[in-house]
Amino acid sequence: MKQAEVELALMEFIREEFLWGDDDRELTTSTPLLEWGIIDSLRTALLLGHVREGLGVFVSPTQINSRNFRDVTTIAALVVAEAGAAEATAKEHA
Amino acid sequence: MSPSLHQLVIDGAAWHPDRLAVACGTNTLTYRELDAAANRFAHRLRALGVGRGDRVVLWSDKSTDLVAAMQGVLRLGAAYVPMDGTAPLARVVMLAADCGAAAVCTDEGRLPTVRAAIARTAPCLDLRGESDADASPVNQETDDRELAYILYTSGSTGTPKGVCIGHETARAFVDWAVRELAIGPEDRLANHAPLVFDLSVLDLYAAFATGASVHLLPAELAYAPVQLVAFLHEERISVWYSVPSALVLMIRDGGLLDRPAPEALRVVCFAGEPFPIGGVRALAGWTGARLLNLYGPTETNVCTFHEVTPADLVRDRPVPIGGACSGDTVWVRRPDGTVAGPGEEGELLVSGPTVMLGYWGAPPQRGPYPTGDIVRVLAECVYDYVGRRDHTVKVRGHRIGLGEVELALGSHPDVDDVSVVVAGSGIEARLVAFVVPVRDRTPGPLAVKSHGARLLPSYALPDRVHIGPSLPRTSNGKVDRAALVRRHTELVDQRAERRLAAADTASAGQEGRGQ
Numbered sequence: 001m002k003q004a005e006v007e008l009a010l011m012e013f014i015r016e017e018f019l020w021g022d023d024d025r026e027l028t029t030s031t032p033l034l035e036w037g038i039i040d041s042l043r044t045a046l047l048l049g050h051v052r053e054g055l056g057v058f059v060s061p062t063q064i065n066s067r068n069f070r071d072v073t074t075i076a077a078l079v080v081a082e083a084g085a086a087e088a089t090a091k092e093h094a
Numbered sequence: 095m096s097p098s099l100h101q102l103v104i105d106g107a108a109w110h111p112d113r114l115a116v117a118c119g120t121n122t123l124t125y126r127e128l129d130a131a132a133n134r135f136a137h138r139l140r141a142l143g144v145g146r147g148d149r150v151v152l153w154s155d156k157s158t159d160l161v162a163a164m165q166g167v168l169r170l171g172a173a174y175v176p177m178d179g180t181a182p183l184a185r186v187v188m189l190a191a192d193c194g195a196a197a198v199c200t201d202e203g204r205l206p207t208v209r210a211a212i213a214r215t216a217p218c219l220d221l222r223g224e225s226d227a228d229a230s231p232v233n234q235e236t237d238d239r240e241l242a243y244i245l246y247t248s249g250s251t252g253t254p255k256g257v258c259i260g261h262e263t264a265r266a267f268v269d270w271a272v273r274e275l276a277i278g279p280e281d282r283l284a285n286h287a288p289l290v291f292d293l294s295v296l297d298l299y300a301a302f303a304t305g306a307s308v309h310l311l312p313a314e315l316a317y318a319p320v321q322l323v324a325f326l327h328e329e330r331i332s333v334w335y336s337v338p339s340a341l342v343l344m345i346r347d348g349g350l351l352d353r354p355a356p357e358a359l360r361v362v363c364f365a366g367e368p369f370p371i372g373g374v375r376a377l378a379g380w381t382g383a384r385l386l387n388l389y390g391p392t393e394t395n396v397c398t399f400h401e402v403t404p405a406d407l408v409r410d411r412p413v414p415i416g417g418a419c420s421g422d423t424v425w426v427r428r429p430d431g432t433v434a435g436p437g438e439e440g441e442l443l444v445s446g447p448t449v450m451l452g453y454w455g456a457p458p459q460r461g462p463y464p465t466g467d468i469v470r471v472l473a474e475c476v477y478d479y480v481g482r483r484d485h486t487v488k489v490r491g492h493r494i495g496l497g498e499v500e501l502a503l504g505s506h507p508d509v510d511d512v513s514v515v516v517a518g519s520g521i522e523a524r525l526v527a528f529v530v531p532v533r534d535r536t537p538g539p540l541a542v543k544s545h546g547a548r549l550l551p552s553y554a555l556p557d558r559v560h561i562g563p564s565l566p567r568t569s570n571g572k573v574d575r576a577a578l579v580r581r582h583t584e585l586v587d588q589r590a591e592r593r594l595a596a597a598d599t600a601s602a603g604q605e606g607r608g609q
Contacts, residue, residue: 026540036544037555
């Protein structure tokens with residue numbers, strides 16, 4: 001799973017679901033999502049649901065904090081790391 | 095004189111030092127540990143000059159350190175002013191100035207920013223105490239009407255109001271809750287609400303009053319349905335208290351009803367907004383736990399309650415808010431000033447021990463508190479909630495003054511005029527802003543929203559910002575809010591149609607390629 005692909009998928013979801021399509025293209029990968037109120041606790045949950053169903057990655061609750069959810073780049077890095085960790089565990093059990 | 099609010103943990107540490115007091119994730123404190131941490135924090139604050147009668151701002155995500163800090167502040171005879179971890183810095187600075195804070199305490203990560211913004215007016219302190227600090231007992235006695243904490247709420251006039259709660263005010267509510275819910279040392283209470291929200295007073299202090307434990311849910315998980323259900327089971331929660339929205343989410347998206355109700359669960363309380371009856375029916379069919387609807391604005395904490403009965407479940411409306419509790423007296427005033435009788439509607443008034451001392455910086459509250467809530471008298475002393483009489487709204491239990499949101503968004507230099515309405519209800523309720531830009535300027539919706547985020551708590555931010563040339567007015571010149579709600583619905587429908595059309599085109603394209 002590549003960082004750039006995850007960023008793209010997250011951008012698309014956030015634009016469509018939380019920013020009404022973002023017609024003015026205001027969102028960037030470094031837009032502070034929590035600070036600007038683009039995501040809150042309810043939307044974090046929706047975003048996590050999308051990551052689980054759309055990307056097949058389960059983000060552990062211990063990783064859900066304001067540092068990891070700062071912007072699209074940090075969330076994508078978290079998703080990539082969680083996917084990598086899941087893969088490593090799967091290999092160990094194989 | 096009744097004992098102070100902080101006496102609860104001090105007594106708890108004497109009577110059952112090794113029982114669990116508070117847990118947040120893997121961090122836990124026994125009563126002994128909480129007591130020592132509170133003393134250490136009190137000493138550190140005292141070294142900064144904080145003492146009886148002062149206010150101390152606590153700005154942080156939920157943690158066991160934060161709970162210890164609250165107790166430390168009280169032990170000095172000072173009052174704490176909690177600020178949510180998601181609150182913007184500008185709001186913290188503004189409210190610290192408003193209440194004349196003697197110190198601002200925050201977690202390590204935020205400390206440099208807070209120092210830079212505030213150090214000239216108040217000292218700043220890291221919430222995480224040094225473990226070698228003095229832990230000798232600190233226990234300032236307080237008078238009944240002495241301030242214990244200030245909870246800032248959104249005001250309908252545009253500026254936040256600090257609701258001042260005294261030691262006896264808080265104790266009157268806690269004592270009632272402990273008695274009514276029969277809280278005991280074996281109980282494990284969930285803390286779902288943010289600590290700025292008065293629901294948390296029950297979770298924390300009903301536990302501390304009885305040697306029970308309180309289990310903090312971080313804000314990030316407060317609306318994560320699967321995690322909430324897991325928390326309920328894994329933490330073996332016996333007393334749950336939250337806004338109905340959280341329970342609705344757990345039922346709808348968290349699979350709450352798919353598993354048998356946890357054996358430990360014996361009380362479910364909800365408050366802050368009407369609970370759609372379908373959700374109450376679902377809960378009643380799932381668990382034998384007592385279900386209680388608690389009612390009361392921050393200014394009075396819980397002043398009426400109603401325990402759900404089978405008869406309530408056949409009504410097609412939310413359960414009643416019930417009758418008076420916490421030693422309070424409540425009655426309903428008709429528009430002509432007389433007391434309403436059965437079948438009539440009017441504004442609910444409250445007098446009694448849980449009524450606030452007053453708003454910070456305003457004259458003390460005298461006489462009954464008018465709630466601004468319109469209720470219907472069902473029978474002698476039993477009430478149904480009807481709605482609000484002013485421009486305050488409830489979104490997921492948070493009271494929001496639309497005027498405050500409009501003021502914040504309107505302070506953007508490119509905004510000429512703005513009106514905010516609520517679209518939808520219950521869990522689907524959303525704040526929607528209509529913005530008229532200054533001539534020749536084109537602020538983007540996100541620019542307007544991020545401007546608001548610098549001043550407002552996150553729950554008061556609009557979900558959607560529409561930019562348009564003008565606001566519809568009624569014949570008397572007021573903004574036509576009903577027309578704005580209709581306009582929003584139209585725009586939502588139009589967008590849904592466009593998305594549907596786009597999806598059709600995309601799938602037609604894929605089929606084309608597949609052939």
